[in-house]
Amino acid sequence: MIFSRRTLLGVFSLFHLAFAEHSAAHAYGSSGSDRVRVQSRLEQLTLSPDFKITDKPTTRTYDWTITMQEGAPDGFYRQMIVVNGQYPGPTIEANEGDTIIVNVKNKIPKMGTSVHWHGIFQQGTQWMDGPAGITQCPIPSGGSFTYKFKVEGQYGTYWWHAHAGAQLSDGVHGALIIHSVRDPLKRGKHYDYDQVIIQGDWLHNTSAEIVAALDTPQGYQGSQAAPPPVTAMFNGYGTFNCEKFGTPETCFTREPYELQVYPNKKYRLRLINTASHAMMFTSVDKHTLDVIEADDTPVSSPGLKDLHRVRFHNGQRYSVLLNTNQGKPGDAFWMRANVSTACLAYTTPEFEQVNKGIIRYIDQGHGYKPTKHLPTTKDWKDELDDTCRDLNTADLVPIVRDDPPAHVSQHGIFNTQVGSLVAQQGNVTRFFVNNVTFEHLWYRPVLYDVVEGRGVNRTNVASLEFNKPTGADIIINNRDVNPPIDHPYHLHGMEFWIVGEGTGELTEEGYKNLKLNTTNPIRRDTHVIQANSWSVLRIKADNPGVWFLHCHIDMHLAHGFAAVVVVQKDAVEKFKIPKESQFLPVSMSTRPLLAVADWHPRSFLMLDDPAAELYFPYIVILTKKLLRSYRHRSKGGIWSGCGLPSGRILT
Numbered sequence: 001m002i003f004s005r006r007t008l009l010g011v012f013s014l015f016h017l018a019f020a021e022h023s024a025a026h027a028y029g030s031s032g033s034d035r036v037r038v039q040s041r042l043e044q045l046t047l048s049p050d051f052k053i054t055d056k057p058t059t060r061t062y063d064w065t066i067t068m069q070e071g072a073p074d075g076f077y078r079q080m081i082v083v084n085g086q087y088p089g090p091t092i093e094a095n096e097g098d099t100i101i102v103n104v105k106n107k108i109p110k111m112g113t114s115v116h117w118h119g120i121f122q123q124g125t126q127w128m129d130g131p132a133g134i135t136q137c138p139i140p141s142g143g144s145f146t147y148k149f150k151v152e153g154q155y156g157t158y159w160w161h162a163h164a165g166a167q168l169s170d171g172v173h174g175a176l177i178i179h180s181v182r183d184p185l186k187r188g189k190h191y192d193y194d195q196v197i198i199q200g201d202w203l204h205n206t207s208a209e210i211v212a213a214l215d216t217p218q219g220y221q222g223s224q225a226a227p228p229p230v231t232a233m234f235n236g237y238g239t240f241n242c243e244k245f246g247t248p249e250t251c252f253t254r255e256p257y258e259l260q261v262y263p264n265k266k267y268r269l270r271l272i273n274t275a276s277h278a279m280m281f282t283s284v285d286k287h288t289l290d291v292i293e294a295d296d297t298p299v300s301s302p303g304l305k306d307l308h309r310v311r312f313h314n315g316q317r318y319s320v321l322l323n324t325n326q327g328k329p330g331d332a333f334w335m336r337a338n339v340s341t342a343c344l345a346y347t348t349p350e351f352e353q354v355n356k357g358i359i360r361y362i363d364q365g366h367g368y369k370p371t372k373h374l375p376t377t378k379d380w381k382d383e384l385d386d387t388c389r390d391l392n393t394a395d396l397v398p399i400v401r402d403d404p405p406a407h408v409s410q411h412g413i414f415n416t417q418v419g420s421l422v423a424q425q426g427n428v429t430r431f432f433v434n435n436v437t438f439e440h441l442w443y444r445p446v447l448y449d450v451v452e453g454r455g456v457n458r459t460n461v462a463s464l465e466f467n468k469p470t471g472a473d474i475i476i477n478n479r480d481v482n483p484p485i486d487h488p489y490h491l492h493g494m495e496f497w498i499v500g501e502g503t504g505e506l507t508e509e510g511y512k513n514l515k516l517n518t519t520n521p522i523r524r525d526t527h528v529i530q531a532n533s534w535s536v537l538r539i540k541a542d543n544p545g546v547w548f549l550h551c552h553i554d555m556h557l558a559h560g561f562a563a564v565v566v567v568q569k570d571a572v573e574k575f576k577i578p579k580e581s582q583f584l585p586v587s588m589s590t591r592p593l594l595a596v597a598d599w600h601p602r603s604f605l606m607l608d609d610p611a612a613e614l615y616f617p618y619i620v621i622l623t624k625k626l627l628r629s630y631r632h633r634s635k636g637g638i639w640s641g642c643g644l645p646s647g648r649i650l651t
Helices: 005-024 207-214 446-451 508-512 554-558 624-633
Strands: 059-071 078-083 092-095 099-106 115-118 144-150 156-162 173-179 193-202 231-234 258-261 266-273 280-284 289-294 310-312 317-323 332-339 354-361 411-423 426-433 462-466 471-478 487-491 496-503 526-529 533-540 545-551 562-567 595-597 604-606 620-622 639-641 644-647
Touching: 059 092, 092 099, 115 144, 156 266, 156 317, 173 193, 173 266, 193 258, 193 280, 207 554, 231 332, 231 354, 266 289, 266 310, 280 289, 310 317, 411 462, 446 545, 471 487, 487 533, 496 526, 526 533, 545 554
Parallel strands: 059 099, 092 173, 193 266, 258 354, 411 471, 462 562
Antiparallel strands: 059 078, 099 144, 115 156, 156 173, 193 231, 266 317, 280 310, 280 332, 289 317, 332 354, 411 426, 471 533, 487 526, 487 545, 496 533, 545 562, 595 604, 595 620, 639 644
16 A cells, blocks of 8 residues: 555644644633633742852752643633743753753643753753654653753853644743853843843644644645744733733733833843744833843844844844843833734734833832832834844854864755645645755654664755764755745754855855855854845864754744754764663554554554654554555564664554
């Protein structure tokens, strides 16, 4: 029996929609703002001055339980996926050199999950990077997994988030702050207080529902493009127009986020864009902002000072200095997150472009009671430069100079573009890298294929390979012209230097004649490349592994916008992955006849396994007869699951 790609897409859509309907059935319960819901723990986002920054390493252990439960961060009730019942999730704060242990229990019904540590190099623990289907299997529903890694050679503002399906947009994310005695930005010298501001966007359907709809010709909200948000977020607070678009049973009007500040102090605001799609313009009325960190790189230049607004895309981080010299105790000012419509394919009537938070001045005196009035301040008068791009790369000058290798002997090109596939019910949108749309083989991680000597299946995922532990250039051409789509590209496992940018397409010949900037260029891990543009990202290929490179727009990744960079393949093949990291989430010897198989017949999962409903792309329902057929075609070989040769074919 032969299954075409058209047939598989049709089967996948039906299966996926069934799960979406199951999720939607639990969206609402009792009415009223007093309903039990996900909580925001704001105290964890104000970093304590009592935290000791030291070069003496220690081990920091965290226990997390991931659940699905009702929440209303913008006032609208929906099912969320959260860690320890809170949104945003728990903050991790550590020093460079520390070992971080996170014990994760997955209690999401019928859904696998995983956690990625965005910006962490994972040197020596590449299998702890987190993306399901790349470095690990999903943690199955009812299962557990322990992440353990040491943070070496880096410090700054990072974050963590789910990396299975599009669960990031359901609420699984939080801050990860690494301090260091080497950090040139010092509390007490450059700033007085350290505050995390987690920004994001918010949708009123679960990611499962949205992805399922996007996998049909009709799309979600009548479009196959990644949807716009409904609201934006400040530390888990957004404001939805419930009076106009809701009912008392579905939503309530939520108070805005508030940050209380003392006059004449400097606040380091660590802005983290956790959005699934939206680029933000962040501002505070009557207060300018100085950018002092880009991703995890301390920066300074005249072009970064006295900014009215700071623009940044999802996945990126900026630290800014807020000087509280514009008010006195009792005064209040609006802080604004303005969603860039230039990055959106369309908007909806309920779309709230601006989310407002409050900066309220208070007194340090004992017994002082803060005022409660809403601000009446106005936004800056200058118009938004509403283009979907980064801050000017030339302005992002690192304080600590670290030049990239002046010359490289290895390079590769990723050409990325949007397109479509023919499904049983019609065309569906997909993204392609080097003409390949990435297909998750959730229970056959790419890392395991390379470790076991099989290499990367290039029909399943585009890849580049750098085998010298020296410099290498990754050339990315964003070919999206019609329609023009801008993308934030994130590279796991390392940072890169942005040594060249331009419009059009960079060819091999053009690259040979290119003059690149190797004098202290900005280094970061997430970079926006606009439509019909290119960038040259220079890396040091000295961290062996299989590293994910993908668009950080959640729905673009869900639809194939990803590739891998294999660094030092020979070293990867010698990896000794600890047994406790090689869990097999299902027993394949006693399962029922109905099974789910991915694109390759060596990896399969029984349909009644709790993790089976984790966004399987291109699945096929196998009968006992077909299982025998596959066994015959594979000559009776052992089927593997998550790198373990312990599964058996049913008879």
